[in-house]
Amino acid sequence: MGTTKIEWTDHTWNPIRGCTKISPGCQHCYAETFAERFRGVPGHPYERGFDLRLVPGKLAEPWRWSTPKMVFVNSMSDLFHRDVPDDYVEKVCRVMVQANWHTYQVLTKRSERLLELLRTRLAFASAMPHIWWGVSVEDQRYGLPRLEHLRQAPAGLRMLSVEPLLEDLGPLNLDGIGWVIVGGESGRGARPLARDWVASIRDQCRDASVPFFFKQWGDWLPWEPEHVPGWKSPVSYTHLDVYKRQE
Helix, strand or coil, X not given: CEECCCCCCCEEECCEECCCCCCHHHCCCHHHHHHHCCCCCCCCCCCCCCCCEECHHHCCHHHHCCCCCEEEECCCCCCCXXXXXXXXXXXXXXXXXXXXXXXXXXXXXXXXXXXXXXXXXXXXXXXXXXXXXEEECXXXXXXXXXXXXXXXXXXXXEEEEECCCCCCCCCCCCCCCCEEEEECCCXXXXXCCCHHHHHHHHHHHHHHCCCEEEEECCCEECCCCCCXXXXXXXXXXXXEEEEEECC
């Protein structure tokens, strides 16, 4: 069982490990950074770094967890990656359907494949209330089309992970969305988050009666933190006045 410090879930389940980058939100991937630290370490789960691979031995894990949990599925990969066979995606989903005392959170950046499979091969799992289907939305160019694919997909609950938020998303169509998470980026090379971008999404969620969860500002703050050591003086970053944590 993978306990986690991720604020919006309880545990992680990774029957797949590794992924590849497809959009700006992937640039500073925390999962890749973690996995690559152990490349070449014999016997370590990430001996092969962040190379994508299936882990069939992990499929049965939810059956062994007797108490209900909130489970982030594939925190270290993407269930809908093009190199994950349909048969294996279905196996993962059948476990989620059968071990139904847990709540599962599935996030993807491959929203077109999610839409296709939820309409067809995964129809048996699509509307289950304990399986939350979600997409990552980091910007307008890549993120907003994912939002529309998710809205078109049959689902019991649809969620958005708007992190790292990289720009103002503008007006959002939140019809059919059940939960929105927003957060900034942390770690080396982190890009800043503007307060107005967050406030816009928060207000739109409030107007649409959609639950809103703010995770973090990340390594940048839109105001000067008083009496907090470790923050630099104001820095102009793409015309934003923000404050950077010391690295």
